[in-house]
Structure formats: C-alpha cells, structure tokens
Amino acid sequence: MQPEVIVVGGGMVGTTLAALLGEAGVAVCVLDARPGPVDGDAGRGQPAMRVSALTEVSRRLFAHLGVWSAMTARRVTPYTAMQVWDGQGSGEIRFAAEQAGVPTLGHIVENDVILAALEARLAELPAVEQVFDAQVGDLQHDDRGRRVTLKDGRAYSAPLVVAADGARSRLRTLAGIEAEARDTGHRAVVTTVRVALPHAGVARQVFLPTGPLAFLPLTMDGEDRYCSIVWSTTPDEAERLTGLTREALGVALEEAFERRLGRVEVIDAAVSFALAQRHAASYVSSGLALVGDAAHNIHPLAGQGVNLGLMDVAVLAEELLRARSRGAELGDVRVLSRYARRRRGDNAAMLAMMDGFRLLFGARHPAWQLARNLGLSGVDRLTPLKRLLMRQAIGERGRLPASCR
Ligand SMILES: Cc1cc2nc3c(=O)[nH]c(=O)nc-3n(C[C@H](O)[C@H](O)[C@H](O)COP(=O)(O)OP(=O)(O)OC[C@H]3O[C@@H](n4cnc5c(N)ncnc54)[C@H](O)[C@@H]3O)c2cc1C
Numbered sequence: 418m419q420p421e422v423i424v425v426g427g428g429m430v431g432t433t434l435a436a437l438l439g440e441a442g443v444a445v446c447v448l449d450a451r452p453g454p455v456d457g458d459a460g461r462g463q464p465a466m467r468v469s470a471l472t473e474v475s476r477r478l479f480a481h482l483g484v485w486s487a488m489t490a491r492r493v494t495p496y497t498a499m500q501v502w503d504g505q506g507s508g509e510i511r512f513a514a515e516q517a518g519v520p521t522l523g524h525i526v527e528n529d530v531i532l533a534a535l536e537a538r539l540a541e542l543p544a545v546e547q548v549f550d551a552q553v554g555d556l557q558h559d560d561r562g563r564r565v566t567l568k569d570g571r572a573y574s575a576p577l578v579v580a581a582d583g584a585r586s587r588l589r590t591l592a593g594i595e596a597e598a599r600d601t602g603h604r605a606v607v608t609t610v611r612v613a614l615p616h617a618g619v620a621r622q623v624f625l626p627t628g629p630l631a632f633l634p635l636t637m638d639g640e641d642r643y644c645s646i647v648w649s650t651t652p653d654e655a656e657r658l659t660g661l662t663r664e665a666l667g668v669a670l671e672e673a674f675e676r677r678l679g680r681v682e683v684i685d686a687a688v689s690f691a692l693a694q695r696h697a698a699s700y701v702s703s704g705l706a707l708v709g710d711a712a713h714n715i716h717p718l719a720g721q722g723v724n725l726g727l728m729d730v731a732v733l734a735e736e737l738l739r740a741r742s743r744g745a746e747l748g749d750v751r752v753l754s755r756y757a758r759r760r761r762g763d764n765a766a767m768l769a770m771m772d773g774f775r776l777l778f779g780a781r782h783p784a785w786q787l788a789r790n791l792g793l794s795g796v797d798r799l800t801p802l803k804r805l806l807m808r809q810a811i812g813e814r815g816r817l818p819a820s821c822r
Pocket of ligand 1: 720
C-alpha cells in the first residue's frame with residue numbers, strides 16, 4: 418500500500434500520530450532507527466529509568482485511542498497532589514486534585530510502557546506499517562510530494578512527511594528549518610530510588626540554587642515507596658553525581674531533598690542528559706510538518722515535553738482528517754499551516770514560562786529570594802490563580818482537539 422503519510426520517528430509522539438491517522442483509515446508508514454519494538458516486558462519488574470508525567474488531557478487522548486487500559490495493565494502511578502518549594506527560602510506551594518475538582522492531576526508512566534501500548538495498537542491497524550532499523554538519510558521532493566531515503570538506500574514517498582524524530586531532528590536539518598538551541602546551563606541526572614516514607618501519590622520538586630530536583634512517585638506491587646528522580650543541575654555537578662557510588666548518591670539526594678521522604682536508596686544506574694531549549698523557526702513547509710521534540714524542546718522542570726508533543730499530533734490529526742474529508746491534499750501547506758497556527762503559541766508560552774522559572778529560581782540575590790518566597794506562598798493563598806495554574810498542569814489550555822476533551 419502506498420502511504421499517504423510517512424512518520425519519521427516512532428517515539429511516543431510519532432506513534433500516537435500514526436494511531437490517530439491509522440484508526441481513521443489513513444495509510445501511514447512509520448520509520449524508526451531503533452532495531453525493533455520496545456521490550457515486551459515493559460512495566461514489569463523494576464521501573465525503567467525514563468518516565469513521563471502525563472497530564473489528564475494526555476490520558477484522555479490515550480483513552481480515546483483505546484491504549485490507556487493497556488498502560489494501566491502494565492504500570493501507571495496516579496498523582497493526586499504536587500508540592501513545590503524553594504530550597505533557599507520558605508516559599509512553598511501545594512496543589513491537590515480535589516481543589517481542581519478532578520480525581521488525579523496526572524500519572525507517572527514509564528516511557529517504554531507508553532510505547533509498548535502504542536506499538537501494540539499500531540500492529541492491530543491494517544492501515545499502518547511500522548518499519549524498524551530505518552535510519553533516515555535524505556529528504557527530497559518528488560512527484561508524489563516528498564521522498565525519504567534511508568541510509569541503507571530504501572526509499573519511501575508520500576504527499577506528507579511528518580518529522581517526529583526528536584530534539585536533534587535530522588529531517589528538520591534536511592528541510593533547512595532553523596532551530597536555535599539555547600543552552601539551559603543544566604544537565605538532568607536521572608535514576609530510580611526507593612524511599613523510606615510513602616510518597617502518598619504526591620509529585621514533589623525542590624528548587625535548589627543549581628536547579629530543580631524532582632521526586633516523581635512510582636508504585637510497584639502496591640508499594641508507594643519508589644520515585645523516579647530528575648535532578649537538573651550544572652554539568653560539573655551532574656558529572657560528580659553520576660560518578661558517585663549508589664550509597665553516596667542516596668545520601669546526596671536525601672540531603673538535597675531535606676529528607677522529606679526519609680532515607681533514599683538508589684536502585685538503578687544514574688545517567689545524565691544534556692538539556693537544551695529549542696524552538697523550530699517554522700513547523701511546516703510544503704509536504705512536511707514538524708511535531709514533538711523535533712519542533713520544540715523544553716526543559717523538563719514542569720514535565721511538559723511529551724504532553725506538548727501529544728497535543729501537536731492531536732491537533733495535526735484533526736486538521737488532516739478534516740482536510741481529507743474535503744478532498745484536500747494532505748501535504749498542502751495551507752492545511753498544515755492551520756496546525757502550526759493552533760500549536761505555536763501554546764508551545765512558545767510554555768518555553769517562555771520554563772525560562773522564567775529557571776531564571777527566578779537560579780537567582781541568588783536576596784531580592785529574588787524574597788520574590789520567590791512571596792510568590793510561591795502568595796500563589797498558594799490566592800485560590801483563583803492557583804486554580805488557573807492547576808488547570809495548566811492538567812493540560813487544559815485553549816481549544817482542545819476533540820480527541821482530548
Ligand atoms: C530527563 C528528562 C525528563 C523528562 N520528563 C518528562 C516528563 O515528565 N513529562 C513530559 O511530558 N516530558 C518529559 N520529558 C520530555 C520527553 O521525554 C520528550 O518531550 C519526548 O520524549 C519527545 O518525544 P518525541 O516522540 O517527540 O521524540 P523522541 O522520544 O526523541 O523520539 C524520537 C524517535 O525518532 C527516532 N529517530 C531519531 N532520528 C531518526 C532518524 N534519523 N531516522 C529514523 N528515526 C529516527 C528515534 O529512534 C526515536 O524513536 C523529559 C525529558 C528528559 C530529558
């Protein structure tokens with residue numbers, strides 16, 4: 418079958434787009450450089466190191482696609498409250514799901530659990546072909562629209578190619594779309610821990626002078642004493658932390674986290690990732706659309722990256738299906754521009770907000786410290802503003818696509 422859409426990058430964002438289009442009968446080909454599907458045992462045994470905090474809106478999208486139950490059958494951990502405090506002062510804010518009138522604020526889910534459920538769904542859809550071991554080398558125009566050539570010489574053509582190939586998108590470069598990378602001055606140290614005190618379904622984050630440290634709750638075999646760690650810090654400090662023994666890293670985490678969850682036992686290796694913020698100068702050109710990290714790459718301090726990417730593909734699928742029902746060309750830049758217009762503002766606002774947080778909490782001047790204390794505690798008392806921030810955390814911003822309502 419000739420594809421109508423080629424999705425380059427079968428990560429969480431690309432596979433979600435393929436599922437949305439494939440279930441509507443659009444012929445989609447997903448190309449990914451990975452050697453094969455994710456481990457079938459994802460979500461069983463010890464939690465994987467890479468997790469995502471999914472908003473309620475992202476959960477609704479997965480429920481719409483019929484994949485949420487496959488994720489819960491493996492492992493998901495709901496969180497019903499968020500607690501954020503200033504490690505240098507007294508400011509603190511706490512959001513609880515009941516204040517927003519919702520049962521949960523979101524869920525922590527291992528990335529491989531998300532992907533395993535989506536890949537299984539794609540395998541059921543006759544309109545979708547998944548091709549692994551497919552590293553893209555070139556992108557050209559041809560008489561069907563766009564042609565993607567793999568490093569091994571195989572070639573695929575379609576009216577529309579979607580770049581979902583991550584922050585260092587090869588397709589974005591091949592298409593000549595600029596995306597200035599702004600160094601955040603941070604690397605994220607990631608690992609998994611067991612804590613002495615129950616996390617009670619609360620996602621916690623402390624802002625240290627070097628960057629934010631998050632303890633994201635995970636529950637294994639009914640025990641709420643596991644957390645996924647995302648510690649954003651300077652590159653030197655990240656190197657020092659990843660070089661420590663597990664015991665010494667546990668002590669460093671306990672101290673930095675003010676022992677709020679008691680003793681910390683590190684149960685996995687600690688790995689660090691560079692953190693840059695990028696925003697592509699354009700999301701679309703004729704026969705090409707950028708989605709997810711290929712379009713925007715954001716600091717993980719508010720756990721928004723994949724959620725923004727999921728909103729991109731929900732909106733793009735909605736616009737493509739509407740255009741297709743009218744008989745319009747899927748690669749027509751006027752169709753694609755509707756997607757770009759609906760998504761660019763939300764993504765830009767979130768990128769700017771992350772910059773603001775980082776600068777405010779990285780500042781050591783006493784005036785900034787006062788602002789932080791007054792700000793956090795003030796917001797905590799001001800119910801309407803707090804409710805607005807909570808709706809942001811849940812993902813309810815602007816006009817949502819029908820698949821997410
Ligand atoms: C430490 C850390 C913590 C985070 N925590 C959160 C969180 O709590 N919540 C949240 O929402 N987000 C979080 N994020 C962000 C989130 O991980 C990303 O936004 C998300 O993974 C982006 O998904 P994607 O599908 O766009 O790209 P990716 O996950 O990068 O997937 C890209 C895919 O493209 C494939 N690919 C790449 N190049 C090629 C090529 N040339 N040819 C073919 N295939 C190719 C890759 O194999 C991969 O499968 C975090 C990020 C980091 C670094």
